[in-house]
Amino acid sequence: MTSKSKNLPSALNEWHCLLGDNSMLVGEPAAIQYGACTTPVQRSIPAALLPTSQEQVVALVKIAATYKVPLYPISTGRNWGYGTANPVVDGCVVVDLSRMNRIMDMDENLGLVTLEPGVTQRILNDYLEERGLDFLVPVTGAGPNCSLVGNALERGYGITPYTDHFTAVTSLEAVLADGSIYRPALTGLGGEAVDQAYKWGLGPYLDGLFSQGSFGIVTKMTIALARRPETIQTFFFSVVADNGLESAVGAVREALRATTGISGSINLMNPQRVLSMLVPHPSRETGLTGAIPTETVTRLAREYQVTAWTGVGALYGEKKIVSAARSVIKGKLRPYVQRLVFLDSASLRRGKGLLGIIPRQLPLSGKLSMMAERLDATLNIMEGHPSEIALPLAYWKSGSLPRQGMDHDPARDGCGLIWYAPLVPMVPERVRCYVEMVKNICPSYGLDPLITLTSVSDRCFDSTVPLLFSKNNLDEAVKAQECFKNLFEAGQREGFLPYRLGVHSMELATEQEGSYWDTVRRIKKALDPGCIIAPGRYEPGCHLGKEETD
Numbered sequence: 001m002t003s004k005s006k007n008l009p010s011a012l013n014e015w016h017c018l019l020g021d022n023s024m025l026v027g028e029p030a031a032i033q034y035g036a037c038t039t040p041v042q043r044s045i046p047a048a049l050l051p052t053s054q055e056q057v058v059a060l061v062k063i064a065a066t067y068k069v070p071l072y073p074i075s076t077g078r079n080w081g082y083g084t085a086n087p088v089v090d091g092c093v094v095v096d097l098s099r100m101n102r103i104m105d106m107d108e109n110l111g112l113v114t115l116e117p118g119v120t121q122r123i124l125n126d127y128l129e130e131r132g133l134d135f136l137v138p139v140t141g142a143g144p145n146c147s148l149v150g151n152a153l154e155r156g157y158g159i160t161p162y163t164d165h166f167t168a169v170t171s172l173e174a175v176l177a178d179g180s181i182y183r184p185a186l187t188g189l190g191g192e193a194v195d196q197a198y199k200w201g202l203g204p205y206l207d208g209l210f211s212q213g214s215f216g217i218v219t220k221m222t223i224a225l226a227r228r229p230e231t232i233q234t235f236f237f238s239v240v241a242d243n244g245l246e247s248a249v250g251a252v253r254e255a256l257r258a259t260t261g262i263s264g265s266i267n268l269m270n271p272q273r274v275l276s277m278l279v280p281h282p283s284r285e286t287g288l289t290g291a292i293p294t295e296t297v298t299r300l301a302r303e304y305q306v307t308a309w310t311g312v313g314a315l316y317g318e319k320k321i322v323s324a325a326r327s328v329i330k331g332k333l334r335p336y337v338q339r340l341v342f343l344d345s346a347s348l349r350r351g352k353g354l355l356g357i358i359p360r361q362l363p364l365s366g367k368l369s370m371m372a373e374r375l376d377a378t379l380n381i382m383e384g385h386p387s388e389i390a391l392p393l394a395y396w397k398s399g400s401l402p403r404q405g406m407d408h409d410p411a412r413d414g415c416g417l418i419w420y421a422p423l424v425p426m427v428p429e430r431v432r433c434y435v436e437m438v439k440n441i442c443p444s445y446g447l448d449p450l451i452t453l454t455s456v457s458d459r460c461f462d463s464t465v466p467l468l469f470s471k472n473n474l475d476e477a478v479k480a481q482e483c484f485k486n487l488f489e490a491g492q493r494e495g496f497l498p499y500r501l502g503v504h505s506m507e508l509a510t511e512q513e514g515s516y517w518d519t520v521r522r523i524k525k526a527l528d529p530g531c532i533i534a535p536g537r538y539e540p541g542c543h544l545g546k547e548e549t550d
């Protein structure tokens with residue numbers, strides 16, 4: 001990077017002519033604005049550019065190519081737990097696309113929205129509400145201020161019917177490293193409308209290169225939106241004893257199989273994960289090890305009637321179909337789970353059904369109303385309304401929550417969080433093996449094993465384990481990083497590998513031998529020989545000059 005950065009002043013001069021003062025940050029202001037991170041990573045960020053159009057992106061990329069200054073594009077840069085806005089390597093100029101936030105087209109008949117990278121969940125939600133359009137925003141737990149394009153490019157997922165957000169992407173445009181524009185084949189042949197309606201286009205599927213890739217800056221994307229169905233029913237269930245996990249996994253798989261197209265994801269959460277939503281972190285009881293002792297988990301779980309596993313899912317569709325699917329779910333789950341309850345917002349707001357789900361012996365009405373509020377917010381998010389309900393998780397161990405009226409921003413607020421997010425086959429014994437692995441490894445680093453298993457199909461779970469630590473404590477931060485590495489390596493031995501990596505951990509995968517990363521390296525060399533776009537992002541080190549050795 002050093003040889004490249006000596007050209008930085010010349011590149012900055014040209015970018016200044018192109019963008020002006022108000023669309024550039026240089027030096028410390030850029031480092032402060034984009035360097036805050038929930039992981040222990042902090043890259044050196046010499047500058048940031050804030051273009052407002054595709055033309056500006058083309059021009060700024062050409063300048064970067066001329067002076068060989070590497071760029072790191074972000075949409076809104078809220079990739080919390082995976083690096084936030086930090087590049088994978090030091091010395092990249094951040095290209096912040098958040099000012100490119102136009103919704104360019106909304107095809108109401110086909111449910112296709114075409115938008116720029118800066119469009120957030122909130123912007124799309126407002127747009128749909130203002131026009132009375134009945135579509136669901138593809139929400140995630142990361143909340144209203146996150147980009148739809150950034151999340152889809154990371155192959156993020158949510159819980160509404162189009163769970164996997166890159167699957168819903170039908171077309172995109174990107175600026176390549178030489179400043180040329182990539183458009184899919186059908187669009188190039190004059191068929192933009194049909195291209196946007198059909199994911200695979202024609203010829204080799206190249207749009208996929210831009211998801212978890214470093215081959216271009218995406219400036220436009222078309223996403224298929226799920227229509228708001230006539231009814232949405234959320235269901236909750238409990239698995240009282242831990243040894244019921246295997247049969248519950250089998251039942252979940254059968255339930256998903258039998259209700260394909262109607263059921264969204266089903267989540268299974270362990271007690272620590274559920275308690276993180278219900279009680280303040282019991283830091284006084286963690287002792288020297290740092291992790292919450294088993295006795296405390298057991299006591300709190302008893303007090304709040306949290307069972308060994310808690311399940312949540314939702315059904316989407318016409319009333320008659322949802323009603324039939326509900327019977328199917330009952331038939332598949334009831335023999336293996338307890339306290340299966342179906343709810344929709346209307347019944348919750350009428351207070352009906354609530355007693356079925358809220359533990360009966362809760363002593364305080366405060367607890368009851370808090371749980372009702374959380375439930376309401378959970379139903380909201382299931383119904384495709386962006387919400388910050390999941391974000392306090394990032395603050396559970398370390399941060400103090402933002403003041404009333406301020407948005408949550410875990411990186412700004414000093415929260416320590418690294419996500420471990422491996423794929424786990426939906427096979428009962430494999431799930432058990434995975435859970436035991438996480439339960440063994442996390443506490444040995446002073447971290448709580450907060451486990452969620454989210455179905456991404458009826459074949460596979462994606463698990464998310466937030467490694468929460470205090471950012472003020474260097475020792476904790478180091479341990480969290482070591483814990484992640486140990487989980488990655490132990491998981492790899494058992495066949496559980498992440499669906500997504502953070503900037504701190506890319507090389508754990510990309511530096512391993514294999515034809516896959518070799519192919520990525522060759523494509524990178526062909527499309528971006530100067531290693532200008534996002535060096536090191538899901539690619540094996542063009543920034544290290546490895547391409548020279550070919």
Ligand SMILES: Cc1cc2nc3c(=O)[nH]c(=O)nc-3n(C[C@H](O)[C@H](O)[C@H](O)COP(=O)(O)OP(=O)(O)OC[C@H]3O[C@@H](n4cnc5c(N)ncnc54)[C@H](O)[C@@H]3O)c2cc1C
Binds near residue numbers: 081
């Ligand atoms: C409590 C909590 C809950 C969360 N829940 C979820 C969840 O439910 N689902 C989920 O998926 N994530 C979740 N996250 C993780 C993360 O915060 C989100 O995925 C978030 O949407 C990513 O940030 P962003 O949208 O700002 O994308 P960005 O940070 O803008 O983009 C992510 C990465 O994609 C690349 N990129 C972005 N835009 C472009 C572009 N235009 N061209 C080329 N490359 C680009 C960059 O490398 C960038 O680093 C959660 C985080 C927290 C703290």
